[in-house]
Amino acid sequence: MSAFYYKFIRADMYNIVENRKKVIMDFVESPMYVPMKEKELATFFGIEKAKRYELKEVLQELLLEGKLEITKRGKYKKSEKKFLLGEFIANQRGFGFVKVEGRDSDIFIPAEYTSNAMNGDTVKVVIDMESGEKKAEGHIIGIEKHANSQVVGYYQKSNRFGFVLPDDTKIFKDIYIPQGKGNGAKTGDKVVVDITDFGNDKKKPEGKVVEILGKNTDIGVDILSIARSFGLPEKFGEEVENELKSIPKKVLKKDIKGRADFRDKVTVTIDGEDAKDLDDAITLEKNGNVWHLGVHIADVTHYVKENTALDKEALQRATSVYLVDRVIPMLPKKLSNGICSLNQGEDRLALSCMMEIDEKGNIIGHNICESVINVNERMTYTAVNEVITNSNEETEKRYAEYIDLFKDFKTVSDLLRGARTKRGSIDFDLPESKVILDKNGRAIDIKPYERNSATKLIEDFMLAANETVAEDFFWQDIPFLYRVHENPDPDKMKSLAIFINNFGFTLRRKNDEVPPKEIQKLLVNIEGSDAEPIISRIALRSMKRARYDTVCIGHFGLAAKYYTHFTSPIRRYPDLQIHRIIKENIRNGLSGRRIEHYRNILDDVALQSSKMERRAEEAERETVKYKKCEYMLSHIGEEFDGIISGVTGFGIFVELENTVEGFIRMSDLEGDYFEYNEAGYELVGEFTKKKFVLGQKVRVKVYDIDRLAKRIDFKLVKEKNGRGY
Template identity: 40%
Template sequence: MTKKEKPKKNSSQKKTYKGIVDVTRTGMAYVTVEGLASDILVKQKNIGSALDGDEVLVDVIGNGKSRGRTEGYITDVLKRKKTEFTGTIQLSKNFAFLLPDKGAFMPDIYIPENSLKGAKDGDKAVVKIVAWGEKTRKPVGEILEILDASDTNDLAMKEILVESGFPLNFPDEVLEELATIEESISASVIKDRKDFRKILTFTIDPVDAKDFDDAISIRKLKSGLYEVGVHIADVSHYVEPSTALDKEAERRATSVYLPDRVLPMLPEKISNELCSLRPHEDKLTFSAVFQMDEKGAVKQHWIGRTVIHSAHRFTYEEVQEVIEKGEGPYDQEVLLLNTMAQTLRKKRFKDGAINFSSQEVRFQLDATGKPIGIMVKESKEAHQLIEEFMLLANRTVAEYVSKQKAANKQPVPFPYRVHDTPDEEKMHVFAVFANKFGYKFDMSNPESIARSFNQLLTAVKGKPEQHVLETLGIRTMAKAIYTTENVGHYGLGFEHYCHFTSPIRRYPDVLVHRILAQCLAGDIKVDKQLEKRCKHSSDMERKAMDAERAGNKYKQVEYMQQFIGDTFEGVVSGVAHFGFWVETVDTKCEGLVSIHNMDEVFRHSEEDYALIGQQTGRKIRIGDKVTIRVVAASLAKRQLDYDLVENEGNTAKRSSVMTGKPLSSYKPDRSSKPKDRSKARKKKK
């Protein structure tokens, strides 16, 4: 921005704020500043080089009022939300532009001839912004990758990743550094670790997993107790602070899991080879080792660096089979660990943890990535076995570090995983709603709220209102985040908690390992940027979740395209003033029913979580069972549109949710034709 473009100002009145810019499709922008009652308006000519979602500095001049709003101009971009974009190449003689696919008022990106990498006119590409032209006021970019537009699935998944701010490839300096890492484990490294290589150790993971973060060992001690080791890949041995590898891992902060691929936080040489706890290989680990009785009571523990040698790689399905049949590989050890885990689980809920459970879907894909079936993932005892021992390790490490003191006698700054108590207002609305079904909530304190939740979750099992109350109960909960301010983990009922068990795929776990190593060595180095790193990790976790939801939604839409005109049984999963969302019972695919296509005028009642007909008083409420017809499936918008089927008899396919099996046998009803659509659909907010 040049001086002549800046609004006239009195320097004595200038106020500068830091905030996040929201650029609208018209080119107008608003900067949200924490602590300010209203956003700061920024006109298009005063946005400068800021893009939607960037962290910026904004100056407010004088009273800064424009039509009753505070007005300002952006002076600096502190942090880009994203630097890589997908779009279509528009080629000229000696240069090109990328016309971005998405982005509110996103300018075209200028690409000089030496950065084209052979791109042709009309190609789809990923471009990285490397500079900002002072004269043109246009972003300048270079092509990172030319995309194969004929592979629609690959193109869609890559667009989702880039759209969410995740780079598709690792920088050259990272790969160069990776090539210098010593792959063999030297005797000098092993001598400083506790050796578990002769103790029975195995991993339990999903069938398609390649990055095995954790392993469990077990042996009986002479005392009659059992030694159970929770062994976690020692990523911090290979990824040292301030290296190119470390900086890239911190920037990504997390791996991203889409239906057909994983975008790893660390290069595959580390995530799938050096650090993956593969069977029959020596591996470096960081471990929490417990002496326990056969009921799972912990008598003492030890934390430190180790070396292991996994004897077996289990899938969850294989372990579940051992648990159910009572026989199989290492059956005695598996059954004992399961008994311990179930005891830990019962104690956790007794001590105040909230027993929320949710169903997840998994897509069965063909060789081209096209969904040919949908499976429902259910948490069984095999999953709970791993979950309880990981929770135990995470809690134990957090408790240990919480007792340590830095050189200034202050607590050691540490990336805790915290979960705050529910919002009072949300909780009150939910309690009133639950009371309509006869469920009472004791709101006197957080502990009594947790007890009330568990009583409700037990009592509601198998009842018509189960889905609605479970769904809305989860929505009253705060979001878990990373922070140095330890307020405990309300949902788990833990005073101290951290993430220690997945350093291959989560950067906070790497930070935990480093600080833990310093505490054990008595050489604590206070990281003054730790809270900033925690916030970044929380932000990237949310972006990864958004990307995963977008990937799942794309596959849902792709799967449901074959069922246009067919009817399904569904459950109302959300309501808004313009319509309601329905999740199909069989396929778990959510779509919007617009009230514009219904025969009655409805009003939105927030306290009832419902739409209420103004003529009849009829309620459409979250959790209601309905029949819908699929009328549109837009891959471009990742959006499903449904119509409510009324007074046509029971034409929908009966619910038959399968657990862990593809829904390949489903044959929808094709007896009715879809309705004509004349009105535009509104997007889910």
């Protein structure tokens, strides 16, 4: 006992905090230790009353780090809790959540227990409380990896130093820029900062300016800032550029040798008007009662060889990112818009999936081969839809020689979709929007993306090819990448069933499981009703996120046992990766060494691809939100009709017909004190019993807009009683 006492007497206790913590833990972990209260520990170490706050500080830190825990009687002992690793998701109000891989629900972290973690950091978290509904609360005990080595923000200069206000409103602290580290930045500049010191509770993060993007008002700087904040690279490195020099602009004759030659088949591409990276083309013929559908995909791997600088960069990016005013491609334009793009009138190398389809929409045979094609016509969704749906006379005249082909496309599309629907495939048809910009990059309109018959038929053909390829390679038992979508969490399905019951709809569950066909029936039943948008959205939120995996566990949403991504190697790395495997297998079969090679790398490819896909989706969503705010700036004070699209404990979200979403604060809901009923997705007035519920129609006025926070504030003008239906 005296050895510990004299350690403290020699001022270890009053040295730096780390020394104090070590002394405490040495004592707690010693055989002689029995759990003690704070007062007992102070007495044992001979700490006078005036200094007891220092002991309290050390004990508090050890609790936060998860090394100590307190018994019900207030005694300290070595913690038996194990920490989990996860991603910290900050909230603008100070608290946050930790998303842990494999857990269905996130762990809530109160503001005082975030341990200075920044949004996106990989953190160690200890669970303090967990209820039966799988809701957990915990505290962060350490930061394993910082996510924000760079920050984008607004620079403000002082006399001898500067500081940067981060664009990411989930990063709550300004970044201090010491004298000489501003790189010539001036007040009002948008800058990129390298963080050199992440600081702590008492000290701000510190950094240096490494790039000046321009003034906040300069054209394109707003979207460039968002791209930089997500770490999206725009330029390709010197090594990649050097490799591009050896890639031809046209297909060489020697590269055609040994390939199936489909250049005599009538071949078309169907894409959006502004698409430049055309990676899929289609052919269709009929022989008796069997349709022969060819889905021809750009052979990117012929030019992007494994382990080259091009390949490594493509894996690092993993996907093309489509922002409001620009595309950040996975591959350089010489490939994506050039030799790999299936441009009209040009010979192109392809990987083709040739499918035989019967009159019931069943795929009864197939062949996957290396090929060469030449596209006869570059079609648009608009033009094809005008032929197969609207019978536009002018368009039909322009494409007279293809009319029968387009109508056959529609026939086969209906067969494939019918077969998919029969097995229970779910089709969420939620409204999406496109922001229209003027020549200066300012938002001037918001238009809905229309899913018409032409977009659906391309979707049907691509899904058929993806499933066919996945099933083929599953049964060959070859290392492969699959696109998987797990069954939804039973608790979320239970909540969905309770919610839709309030609208008069039901969801049948068997052993707490909901088959995809039940979700499909629900979507059919609500089609055309006022409840359709909100129920579809809640149903989609109840699903798990699709991802890439090396294990084929099926795709719940498509009700498919086998599914992969085969059809977009120009813009998705998983497609490019499986093309490489397919081609090796077609040519010589995979040797034991190559099988082992792919087994060693594919898990990492799946993880990287899933991660970069999420990053791209977030970046795309953020740029759209920013431009929607910009568009609504000219509508402040105006009134709009909308529906309640979200209900929280601090207010309600309202979506307008143009897909713009804004927020009404709880404090701005007049006439009562409202309480949040989570089970019913509603706010209920304490005295009046007035309700604000999901799907309720309301009229709102645009009140305020914060472009930096990408937030639109509404004020309520009037609402319909009940759900408004």
